[in-house]
Amino acid sequence: MKFLNFLHEDQSSHLGAIKDGKVVDLSELGFPTSLDGLLQAGDTLMNVLKADWENMKPSRSLEDLKYLPPILNPSKAIAVGLNYVDHAAESPYKDAPTYPILFHRFPSSWVGHNTDLVAPKVSKEFDYEGEIAVVIGKPGRHILKENALDHVFGYSLFNDGSIRDYQFKSHQWMMGKNFDASGSFGPYIVTADELPDGAANLTLRTRLNGQELQKANTNDMIFDVVTLISTCSEIFRLVPGDIIISGTPSGVGFARKPPIFMKPGDIVEVEADGLGILSNGIVAEE
Helix, strand or coil: CEEEEEECCCCCEEEEEEECCEEEECHHHCCCCCHHHHHHHCHHHHHHHHHHHHHCCCCEECCCCCEECCCCCCCCEEEEECCEHHHHHHCCCCCCCCCCEEEECCHHHEECCCCCEEECCCCCCEECCEEEEEEECCCECCCCHHHHHHHEEEEEEEECCEEHHHHCCCCCCCHHHCCCCCEEEEEEEEEHHHCCHHHCCCEEEEEECCEEEEEEEHHHECCCHHHHHHHHHHHCCECCCCEEECCCCCCCHHHCCCCCCCCCCCEEEEEECCCEEEEEEEEECC
16 A cells, blocks of 8 residues: 555644545544554554445545655664665765664654755755655564564655765764755655565655666665664664655765855655655745
């Protein structure tokens, strides 16, 4: 199944699911107003949804939808740095990591599909990073690798938009990765049963104004989804709705000669097999 959050006419969040190319408004049918709420309710409510799914009728067009991020307020959103060998090689750090490099992103730093990213006024180094996002559906701590995929609800796309000069001001990347509305998440979450285990063997692409600048296969990740889940759960308890943003391949803008950065008027797209296209325009900060 494909789940999304969208903005209702009354300006509230509604939960939807895609069926026959249209959207079933699950909130109108008594389900929570976001996927966050559905995941936090546990298996019982999800089982009710699955049992009634065949009888549910879509009522909305995807074309007219105002997308919200598919998870609105996660307990944790953990991003992974330098998780592809070629990207590590093009970075200032050069060597591939031997242990996952983890940092956090705040929900204020991302927007949904078809919503503009904001190029900050304090920098001209606004970079793209196409990634796969892993959404946790089952809680757990100290999760064994052989059980890790049991904790995955689904997968989505993420643009880990980065303000490079701020990112490299220190050894900690928090500032460069958390400017308001600098990243994007969506357009929807695809449940794990519709994709290969661990989102393996998916082609991931990023385009800027139609030009393909990143292309890789998820099999090239240094630390796969299983490893990321197990490692994160050593540190803290993973809970439903948590996100692991799994890293970007080579081809980012700051490593190009000359560098290519996003600017107002641009369109950036992230695409992966089975996960659709996450598209965002770029506007200047007012």
